[in-house]
Amino acid sequence: MLNFVHHGLNSGKYHPIKLVKQKSQAKKLGRNTIFIIVGIVVIGSIGGYYAYQSFIPVNVDYPIFLVPENILIKTGKTADGQYSFGLQSSRGGKQTPQRGMTSPTLIVSKGNLVSIHIINEILNTDAEKSIHNFNIDEFNVHSKDLGYFESQSITFLADTPGEFIYHCTLHSEMKGQLIIK
Numbered sequence: 001m002l003n004f005v006h007h008g009l010n011s012g013k014y015h016p017i018k019l020v021k022q023k024s025q026a027k028k029l030g031r032n033t034i035f036i037i038v039g040i041v042v043i044g045s046i047g048g049y050y051a052y053q054s055f056i057p058v059n060v061d062y063p064i065f066l067v068p069e070n071i072l073i074k075t076g077k078t079a080d081g082q083y084s085f086g087l088q089s090s091r092g093g094k095q096t097p098q099r100g101m102t103s104p105t106l107i108v109s110k111g112n113l114v115s116i117h118i119i120n121e122i123l124n125t126d127a128e129k130s131i132h133n134f135n136i137d138e139f140n141v142h143s144k145d146l147g148y149f150e151s152q153s154i155t156f157l158a159d160t161p162g163e164f165i166y167h168c169t170l171h172s173e174m175k176g177q178l179i180i181k
């Protein structure tokens with residue numbers, strides 16, 4: 001009888017061929033396990049990176065772990081046919097536009113994290129294709145040009161009190177006031 005060397009914690013007598021087979025299987029499993037672990041780590045890192053990025057508002061460069069205040073805005077038209085922005089839900093606040101503006105006044109509290117969800121609901125017409133964007137310059141809020149029924153969400157930190165203007169760069173009448181207090 002041949003006596004085989006101790007292998008890890010397992011010891012005892014093995015048939016030489018069986019031992020080789022077991023070793024190669026163990027090696028194979030080990031490699032697959034490593035691939036799976038590497039895969040999980042890579043996917044987890046990418047997911048973690050995007051999750052982390054999503055906590056960074058557009059106007060600061062560090063993450064903020066607050067529950068954002070959501071403001072749902074859609075494009076529309078005023079009674080006299082001018083392009084405007086409108087609130088999608090009644091938030092209980094003031095919705096009437098300031099003088100000379102087509103769009104409602106938004107009021108948020110200083111220090112709040114604010115997520116603007118904008119959707120362009122103006123239909124394309126033969127005269128003009130529906131393209132609008134949403135901007136609050138002081139807070140680095142700039143949406144892309146949104147075609148009909150396109151939407152975008154932008155989160156910023158309302159860290160500065162004051163009165164600001166949100167607007168569409170393509171239509172000068174599309175503007176409203178943002179008050180942070």
Ligand SMILES: [Cu+2]
Nearest residue numbers: 132168171174
């Ligand atoms: Cu516009």
